[in-house]
Amino acid sequence: MFSNWTLLLISGVYVGLLFIIAIHGERRPLPERHRHWQPVIYALALAVYCSSWTFYGAVGTAARSDLGFLPIYLGPILMLLFGWKLMERVVRISQEQRIVSIADFLSSRYGRMPGLAALVTLLALVAAIPYLSLQYTAVAMSVEVLAALPERPSLLADPALYVALILALFAILFGTRRTDATEHHRGLVLAVAMESLVKLMAFTALGLFAIWHLPGSGNVPARIVHAGQTVLTQGWPGSVVAQTLIAALAILCLPRQFHVAVVECQDVADMRPARWLFGGYLLLFSLLVLPIGLASTALFSGHNIAPDSYVLALPMYFDNETLALAVFLGGFSAATGMVLMASITLATMVSNDLVMPVLLRLRGHRVARAAINREVLWVRRIAILMLAMLGVAYHRAVQGHGSLAEYGLLAFAAVAQFAPALIGGLLWRGASRYGAIAGTLTGALIWAYTLFLPSLVHSGWLGWQHWLEAGPFGIHWLRPEQLFALSGWDKLTHGVFWSLLANIGVFLLVSMRWRPRLREYLLAGSFLDPHDRRESPVGTGWAGNLFGSDLLALAERIVGERTARRAFADYHRSQNRHWEPEANADRALMQFTERLLASAIGADSARLTLTSALRGAGLELGEVVNLLDHAGQEMRFNREILTTTLENISQAVSVVDAELRLVTWNQQYQQMFDYPDHLLHVGRPIADLIRWNAEHGEMGEGDAETFIQRRIAHLAAGTAHVFERTRASGQVIEMRGRALPGGGYVTTFSDITAYKQAEHALREANETLEQRVEQRTREAEAAQQSKTRFLAAVSHDLLQPLNAARLFTSALRESPDMAEQQRLAGRVDASLRAAEDLLDGLLDISRLDANELKPDVQPLDAAELLQELAHQYAPIAHKRGLQLRVFAAEKTFVQSDRRLLRRALQNFIANAMRYTRSGGVLLTARKRGEDIVLQVWDTGVGIHTHHMQQIFEEFRRFAQPGQGERGLGLGLSICQRIARTLDHPLEVHSRIGHGSLFAIRVPRAEPIPPLPTTIPATASGLVGLKVLSVDNDPDILDGMRALLARWQVDVACAASVDDALAVQARHQPDVLLVDYHLHDRIDGLALIALLREAAGRPLPAVLLTGDGSAPVKHGARSSGVTLLTKPLKPASLRAFLAAQRG
Template structure:
């Protein structure tokens, strides 16, 4: 008989072997030789942690008790994997694109990165998994006891074996801490662990197959004989509970998707989506092999072993009974590896959840300033995770030693399944239905979880526990319809089915109703779209407004979580991608999104979001914010457009005012100049008139011709005065509109002739160039005298002011539709731009030094032309001074 010591040695050797495997795998992964490590085969085998010690030992036990029903535990997962095209594929894609670290993280990320949900799912997972870990410890303890007591381990009560369970727990915790927390990024592959799990999968498969083959061909004498033996046994009659058959199939399928440890290997550790393709059929095949020999072993065990032997241990006790100690040891190793792999992965998965969703947020809150505190956060996260692992394993041990083991634990597998399956509606709803909301998920989870606790979990841990037998019998406070195992008075259902039925219906129903009734936050809607349409979306939500975050702060934070080297590499890569010089990329939304996903791989979506949010200054951008911002900016833009229009108007007015002011100033100067001019003009003739009239009065001896000359001077000066006064009068008459027009018909050329003659250009005066033919062609019907006055003014002005060496005045006549223009263009220097504004004003004089009129000529011209229905304007760009006289249509008659 194998001694206990030898068995312990085998165990230690096996554990050492696992250490080596994990270590080598880690080494190879670090060297980059991961091709084999990340093959579909390893992925498929790692899924086998579904088969725990409970299924390794318990399946035979279940078969011995209830016949073929045990197989439903395997049918559910097989269907899920065969139906990978429905859901698992999407789950894995989402897990990869969102860098999901756990099932709690997935649910939280889907519903707007809600940490409340994450905590709830974490608690649910811990509550659901702890008994399961206890179960593993119990099975290991039991199997040890089998060997120590020679196959008669009928009393699984924790006694001296308790120490076994304790040391197993310690050993597993140690292994998990060493290989499960090597890298902070929980989203990275735990190559060592996965490899070890894969090896354990092979070990337990070989162990079970060996026992099966031994039983069928060694003990029963072949396949046909075995089948006969089965039919002849007490299991031979076909009898299954249809409800349980369907219910457990559903439950195992649901649990397969929701169990934290399965999620860990199925989604989180998935290195390549295409592995799913192989696993979709290979994993069902693995399950098939695992369950193939269960019934034969059970039947043979029932046959060979004395009645009362624990059927849960047939896998061990049948070979032992037959003296096959080597086979028994192999079988023991199979059970041992089932237990260890489950505990390891469950501890990793749970510790990730606990540290990311409970410890880190609490720690961040306690340390106050959160992500911006100094110091390396990495060690905090790692410590949190390690402590969580130790905590989870120890919790399992505590549960084991407190619950007293025994049959209570035997059912805990399905109880645990039913518990974690409560996540299913929120998870599936989240990835398939965009309308699922956080409120709905919370409500559904709470309802399902509560009902599960009340109807299944509490009753399962014994009447001596929280629920007394009285409550079980009559309901709380005597309310019969609230009996935990017969809600609403519906009795006679299997307790497990009863619990599944009510918890899942209430869970899904409330989830749906609350989702429909509530309104999701913008972030939820965004994430919902990302999740549901994961195959159409580019990965990653764009949820940060860049430009606010300080890249350097982000860098400091990222270094503390990812490690200096990785963070630098990430930032440099991003900088290169953006085409930015140096190592600091611009905090664009894409970069922030990528960084957040990267951090989420280490600390979970909600925490990463919060950390980036703190650095970015709370600029967590919900669509709501974006919409508000968009609204605001639209308003701002409108306002600014209005302001701009107003300011343009103001600028225009201001410039007009400035022009007016300039003009006024100039006018004022001109008026002053005119006043001095006019007083001078008036004074000069008055002076000479006074002087000469005094001479005439006082000197009687003047010769006649002298007197006559003086008298004519006086006369001339008087005429000049009169003309000046006439002009002033004329202007004021014209301005007041009191002028009477004397309309006559005539040719333009005649008017011009008269004007030129009247301008009395002397010899050496300006040369005129006229176009007679054009002038003759124009007939006028207007006040010809007034028009002539305008022409005289223009011609004599040109004569007076043209400074060219050989002054020339060109008179051009042009007929345009509706009007006739007469241009007077000389070859002088022209009039400066400033002066052009004022030349038509009264008292305007172009050059002070030029003597001449009083500066009324052009003002009179303009008044006349306005009266005649035409106009006069300065014509710029003609090379000299140029005026254009415009005659309106009716004034100009076309030549007959």
């Protein structure tokens, strides 16, 4: 015994191997040198026909009735022997027509009728549910036998559920990857072929085991002979005939079998060897069934063992677990192969013939192709899952009711209803779409009434037992299992007889009553037997009974002998062909003859005359239409080109004939004059349109009739003209008219309103040019004055901290007190920081005005940004006794540049701190529509209304509380420029004595997944780090040496390129600090390259410069050098050095 989880694990591993085989088949198609294996793979794939029914159920049937199992093998073998040409023709037609399913085949044969395809799909779905259920039942039964599970386990303990889900996943992965269902699923076919090989090997091993190793099996040959003698003396029972018939039809009509045999056939030539291989496969299976069944009956007769489980019970009886496991995998292969192919085929039919037509009709076909492809694939995937769940539900509902064979035969009888329309459409040109749909629908209804309904009653799904016994409403002769009082037959034979009889009868009667339409009649030609249809004369080599001399004689009777002969001679001369009167007439000669006749008697009479001649030559109606309609198609094509051209030009166009009647026009013409649809038609007198225009004010003031007559006279004279008209709406139209050769007149109407407006604007511009020059001069002078004031303010504000620093430095030199020196040094540092901040602000303003700062807009968490700013300003707030709070929902994402947005908010917060005496500052993020408004509230002194616009000017500062440092007057100006750069609107609200609100409005963004957190490396200190500093300014070198020495860095300095190379050789530095402008033979970047080359490794390097231009930045980035701008921030330098030791 095996545990159920062991069996499921083995099944999972087996499916995994199939996955590998399928992937291999998809990625590595069969090489050309191994092409001879393709028919073998194709034949094994065809063996998907042998499902778990033929694996388990056939033995159970043999145990009950000896040769009762034979029809399911005999039917396909007979079809392969005698109907293979029909199958080959179906394959060839399907490949020519790019047919993807049996529903598509029938729809294409009968005039591409969507209703027929939908009906076939629905019936296939209904038939598939019991058949899928059969496979799940077989798998569940095999697990129950090997693992001794209860007969009706719970849903979660039912192996069928997990098998269904695994196979559904398999089908989705390998059957719904592409929307083109005509593409071959090489990997899936290879996996199915492997399954067929596994089930054959397992069944063969069991058959040999039964024949040669079981006691009492020596009488098996005698039993076979006895069964054969019974058939010969008593004849085949009716049930065998019915089962053989529907089994033969199943080879063509089962959707999965049609898919494998037709769609997955890579070459029609593979059909011939494959039919012998597949036939041999079925023959070997059938020869092994009876010995296994007879031997199992001898062992298990009288035991409480279901005959369908004999295949597994036999090796278990002898404790041969290896063989039992092999048989289990064989049965599992039989079930999985059928489920995979059936699921993929039915999912394709559902998407193509049921769901997508409805979706496209509802949307009016206004869907992009990529979107349709995605929807098709998702519909197929959902359909596969739904089929799996419905199959499991049916399996659990009917579990324990009926044998596996009953489920299979029920499905065979259902799909057999496709056969009359399919075979009739291949053999009979008179078969019509109405006959096909009526016959199929009638057969399906009788199948449902006589077979499907009783199966539901017997399984307990329906409590309509009285219908089976007394008929509906007590009508005895309508009993489903004895329809029209026909008794003595088994249920299957009875249902198959009535359903197919009604199907065929209705198909023939309706087709004869409602004959095929012309389109359907013509489409049928490509489906008919080649021996029953003549070659179409559309090719140039038509070998019919009509010769060139016949066409010449026909032309002579109508246009005259001399004219006809001269025309025929000229035609052949132009074609570089020798005139052979007794040669077969080709299509080009027939079309030339038609045109020649049309020149004398008109096109309609010419076509009628030539049609009569062709009919006399033995052509069918379809051939005549195909031949002569080509010329009509050329004429229509030429007209379509003309129409397409007219519709794709911007001008409105109208054309009248010599009688001044409308011949053609385009859509722009109708739209320009707003003509109603009924007013425009071929033959409409142009006077009616001119009168309509006059009545609607298009002609301006004056007598309308006078204008109409003048316009008509102008057209009749055929003189060219150009005229401009200004309509009441202000639109200006230019009309150009020209006479046509042979009579008629063409007029174009162009909307030149924009051109006239531009002309008017240019005229006005010339007239007001002097005024605008004066205006620009005043603006330039105002800008110059603003610049002068700006520079004066900059000079004053920049000199102030520098002057203070100078005074503090003087005091520092004269002070002997160490504490006083420290205080003065701090004041010097503060003054220099103020100057540095001022220069940074001016630099930012310059970059923003010059559009040098390119925003890096990305999603960012605004709440996190506000929290960071709150932590940054918390010490300042605490020092000043202010409360600093943040109110923002977590994960509030916005779309902006983090650095620029942070800078703007920093300026808002700094101002709020500076102008607030008591209370606090509140940072908030509020949703407003599709945006997030980031706000900074304060309880400060407020801003006067008349100062609202001035606060954004450079160096504009107002009264502020005594505490805190004095601002530079650049913060809000920078904020305004940042907001303009980022396209983020600013908001300002203030009340004197209550406080102010500064806000910036930022677009919302979708949340971004959190990045994996990393633990930063801890710095190991800078002690012993060797640094080479290169600068041509000795003071900067001294300052750098003093700064780095305080950090215990081993620093060496050089003032020139040669010094640097010499120091590098001695000092062997770890890090390079190099100024860009060295005023030497090379710049700093080139020196870094030399120093790295001398060191033999890419030393970490910093380029120090006050030049922040794009070329310098690009050069540093491409060289892998870190760029730090002057004035240098010690914190930035320390962070870089720490990173090199971190």
